[in-house]
Amino acid sequence: MIDIVTLGPAGTFSQLAADRMRSLPSQKRLSFYPTLTKTLNAVGEAAEIGVVPIENILEGVVSPVIDAFVKRPLQIIDEVTVPIAFSLIANQPNPQQVFAQFVAQGQCSDALERLAVPLTTTASNSESLKQLLACETPAAALVPSHLVDTELRQRLAWVEDEASDSPDNATRFIAVTSAAQKASPYDAVTRYKTSFLILDDADQPGLLVEHLQVLAAYKVNLMALVSRPTGRQFGQYHFYLECEGRLEDSALQAALTLIRLRTQVVTLGSYPDRR
Numbered sequence: 001m002i003d004i005v006t007l008g009p010a011g012t013f014s015q016l017a018a019d020r021m022r023s024l025p026s027q028k029r030l031s032f033y034p035t036l037t038k039t040l041n042a043v044g045e046a047a048e049i050g051v052v053p054i055e056n057i058l059e060g061v062v063s064p065v066i067d068a069f070v071k072r073p074l075q076i077i078d079e080v081t082v083p084i085a086f087s088l089i090a091n092q093p094n095p096q097q098v099f100a101q102f103v104a105q106g107q108c109s110d111a112l113e114r115l116a117v118p119l120t121t122t123a124s125n126s127e128s129l130k131q132l133l134a135c136e137t138p139a140a141a142l143v144p145s146h147l148v149d150t151e152l153r154q155r156l157a158w159v160e161d162e163a164s165d166s167p168d169n170a171t172r173f174i175a176v177t178s179a180a181q182k183a184s185p186y187d188a189v190t191r192y193k194t195s196f197l198i199l200d201d202a203d204q205p206g207l208l209v210e211h212l213q214v215l216a217a218y219k220v221n222l223m224a225l226v227s228r229p230t231g232r233q234f235g236q237y238h239f240y241l242e243c244e245g246r247l248e249d250s251a252l253q254a255a256l257t258l259i260r261l262r263t264q265v266v267t268l269g270s271y272p273d274r275r
């Protein structure tokens, strides 16, 4: 039995993602951690694999995950995209506050604006439901629609389904293992992608352009480029990149070797492209 950690409590979209991640065995033991940082810290310690969100189609990258990679690089071994549907629910007719997870707030901004009550930020969407159920004063919560079953509906004052800003809302999740563990073997028919970090330790004019020109010269197709502040000085950034292909591909290898001459590159693994 393989041990997997993800964001809890049970019922998060992260749990759905762990259940749907193709390369993970169906026989697995899932443990839940209260925050994304704690989940990632448990990988390689309490569990072999972690499942975390990396990008939402409306909100962009999940910054705590990218920032955690800068501190401790893990290996991405697989990804899955999960459609995200939210319901806004209330325990009594006139809610005076609303519980909502920090990433979910940005995905349901219209519904929250219409409700116009103070927000209490939670660490996960299941936590928002838990807090609402424990609340005795009139309150609302933004919760995953798959958690609002018939029994819960009967206990609520009202339910607004389709609370996302877009019906196309979706989040991409990744499965990560500690760098010491080996990723699953490659096969010839699967399309792969590779993630890596370029760490800013030599800020100078044109540095990013030069790195991108190297990738272009070797015909490495970029799929994502995200900057995150280093937290040390304004204007200093780390970059998270995704590109087509595997680390073993000679073009990507050559490009990264050249980029490494100028700055620090941290590879985060090659894994199946499940778009």
Ligand SMILES: O=C(O)C(=O)C[C@]1(C(=O)O)C=C[C@@H](O)C=C1
Residues within 6 Å of the ligand: 007, 011, 012, 013, 014, 015, 053, 056, 062, 084, 101, 103, 104, 107, 123, 124, 125, 126, 144, 170, 171
């Ligand atoms: O709270 C959850 O249900 C999660 O799985 C976390 C998370 C995230 O942080 O991105 C995942 C998907 C949704 O986009 C919103 C929240």
